[in-house]
Amino acid sequence: MAAILQVPSQDTIRRIHRIQAITMVWMIVEALVAVSAACIARSPALMAFGGDSAIELLSAAVVLWRFRVHATHEHSETRAAQVTGILLFVLAAYVVVASAITFLGYNEPRPTYLGIAILIAAIVIMPWLAKEKRALSRATGSGALRADAAQSALCSYLSAIALVGLVVNAIWHVAWADPLAGLAITPLIVFEGRKAIKGKPRGCC
Numbered sequence: 001m002a003a004i005l006q007v008p009s010q011d012t013i014r015r016i017h018r019i020q021a022i023t024m025v026w027m028i029v030e031a032l033v034a035v036s037a038a039c040i041a042r043s044p045a046l047m048a049f050g051g052d053s054a055i056e057l058l059s060a061a062v063v064l065w066r067f068r069v070h071a072t073h074e075h076s077e078t079r080a081a082q083v084t085g086i087l088l089f090v091l092a093a094y095v096v097v098a099s100a101i102t103f104l105g106y107n108e109p110r111p112t113y114l115g116i117a118i119l120i121a122a123i124v125i126m127p128w129l130a131k132e133k134r135a136l137s138r139a140t141g142s143g144a145l146r147a148d149a150a151q152s153a154l155c156s157y158l159s160a161i162a163l164v165g166l167v168v169n170a171i172w173h174v175a176w177a178d179p180l181a182g183l184a185i186t187p188l189i190v191f192e193g194r195k196a197i198k199g200k201p202r203g204c205c
Contacts, residue, residue: 008140013067016145019132020064023152026125027057033118041112044098045162045182049119051094052158055087056151063148084147085196088154092189099179109178111170119163126156147196154192158185 008016034050037043062083101107133149136142165181168174 008067012136012139015132016067016136016140017064019129019136020060020067020148023060023129023148024057024064026129027053027060030118030122031057034115037112037115037118041110041115042102042107043109043112043115043166044095044102044107044179045109045165046112046115046119046178047098048091048095048182048185049122049155049158049162051098052091052151052155055091056155059084059087059148059151063142063144066142066144078143082197084144084151085193085198088147088151088189088193088196092186092193095182095186095189099182102179103176108175109169111173112166113170116163116166116170119159119166122159123156123163126152126159130156143196150192150196154185154189157188161185 031050031053034046034053038047038050102109130149130152133145133152137145137149161181161184165178168177
């Protein structure tokens with residue numbers, strides 16, 4: 001069934017532009033810090049988190065484009081929702097590959113306190129962004145915003161699980177905890193990616 005699109009008010013459009021701009025700025029910071037720390041520490045969980053941040057940046061840009069260029073076109077709505085869903089599948093594949101490389105012994109993750117700090121920050125910020133996007137998706141009937149909210153929520157889940165892996169490795173030097181944390185979120189990513197592409201409501205959002 002096609003999504004029922006509502007014509008958003010100018011105030012709602014401005015709120016959408018603002019929350020997506022905030023998302024994009026934070027994702028740039030998050031991705032740069034996480035990927036840099038992951039390269040230094042050889043952490044697949046943190047690299048997966050940084051990859052998620054980069055995909056979240058693209059997803060936010062897609063939704064911003066959707067509400068700037070084609071605010072009332074259902075075709076652009078469907079296309080934007082499908083793009084965000086595909087990005088979730090890309091993330092899932094990345095997490096599996098990065099974790100498998102470490103399990104096979106090609107990398108040995110080291111503790112990273114910078115990585116732990118950015119994960120704690122994400123646990124605080126991402127649920128707020130997801131909540132704001134959920135409210136805006138209800139106000140507009142936007143599947144693209146709903147998918148983007150799901151991705152923000154996934155980012156917060158991934159940050160929490162990655163944090164557990166990094167903290168366990170930092171305290172007890174259990175190297176396999178890091179890639180295991182990366183793999184733990186993968187089924188949820190795939191599940192949400194499928195729903196985003198089909199345009200179904202997101203249960204977690």
